[in-house]
Amino acid sequence: MATNSSLKNQLANKQNTVAKQVDPKALGLKSLLNTPTMKKKFEEVLDKKAPQFMASLLNLYNGDPNLREAEPMSIISSAMVAASLDLPVDKNLGYAWIVPFYDSKKGHKVAQFQLGYKGYIQLALRTGQYKAINVIPVYEGELKKWNRLTEEIDLDLEGATSDKVIGYCGYFKLINGFEKTVYWTKDQIEAHRIKHNKMKDKTALNNVWKSDYDAMAMKTVIRNMLSKWGILSIEMQKAFSEDEETREVKDITDEAQELETIDGEAVELTEDEEPKEGEKPSAFEQESFDIE
Known part of the structure; x- marks a missing residue:
């Protein structure tokens, strides 16, 4: 039989859980990539190469002021396309690019996946x-x-x-x-x-x-x-359809996930990601991103 004490504990636990939920739009790229859901998504596509790919994505982001102005989820959505094609996003290599552009309909910058000529050659050779x-x-x-x-x-x-x-x-x-x-x-x-x-x-x-x-x-x-x-090949057909296609920012998480959802829904933070009481997010985390 439930007691007043146990009910209070359950309510407190529920409130603590809700407190851990934040709008992904309020998170920066680094915080989004650190969520368990995002890590799992990239690992499903890239397996052991996921950490290196995600690190290169952050390096790209840190080194490109224009990209740092883009909506974070659009960057991740574009990066996921590159990951699914197993192509690096380092713009110096020229296989694939994540390009920021101003979306007049949305009123802010978003990111867009673009395939480079080396990417087309690479996909052709794989056939x-x-x-x-x-x-x-x-x-x-x-x-x-x-x-x-x-x-x-x-x-x-x-x-x-x-x-x-x-x-x-x-x-x-x-x-x-x-x-x-x-x-x-x-x-x-x-x-x-x-x-x-x-x-x-x-x-x-x-x-x-x-x-x-x-x-x-x-x-x-x-x-x-x-x-x-x-x-x-099927892979090349996918690349053609994805290249330069303007995509809406969409949910790329597992719908079965509880708490950990994106694009307008709540995202559960791990302990080291939880903002401390009274602490403002860093300048990095406040940035928003858009694709071009």
Whole structure:
């Protein structure tokens, strides 16, 4: 039979549990990654590589002021896409990027997953169907002849007369002998970039286009080449659909979890994550993040 004392204890325990619940939007990226739910999610995808991946994500976050302005859950959602493709998010490697951008509908910055040209090459090689695959910038003086119909190209890779890039060339050869060559002029790349630019000023360079134009141009060429003529595995099809897709911040936790939920619901903090009474969150934890 329940006594007044036991009922009081149960009520006190329940209140303590509720006190441990906080809105994930009030947490910084570091605190979110430290929750058991998040650790479990990344471990399910990456197994033993999860700690290293999560550490690299924090390094990326710490080193990018623009990314630190993005909504944290959008960063994690984008990172989860990269993790599911087993691609590093270190922007210096060029396999995948987590890019912040201002979402005018939401009124703040969010993060967006983007696949780099090296990521496309890596996923293609994993299929075991490609004997060779590459994409390069073509400099002034290197292009001797290009036939758009037969796709025959004559390049003199030792004949560059300047550092000016005039176009980009992609090539692959399959194990079965099929091969494909494509060539895009710099004007074609620019027309494509302007057409898909989400900024008000369509001609303005933004994000990776601004920091590494050649990488984005080569990505454009190899993405178009593979989507039209390449052999696409299920993994590659997923990468194509995820690349540059603007996603809503969504719940990526196990619905069966009690207390530990995200995106508008409560998140249970571990002891070392609980804010002490009267203690303000650090500047790091107060930051919000958005994707581009």
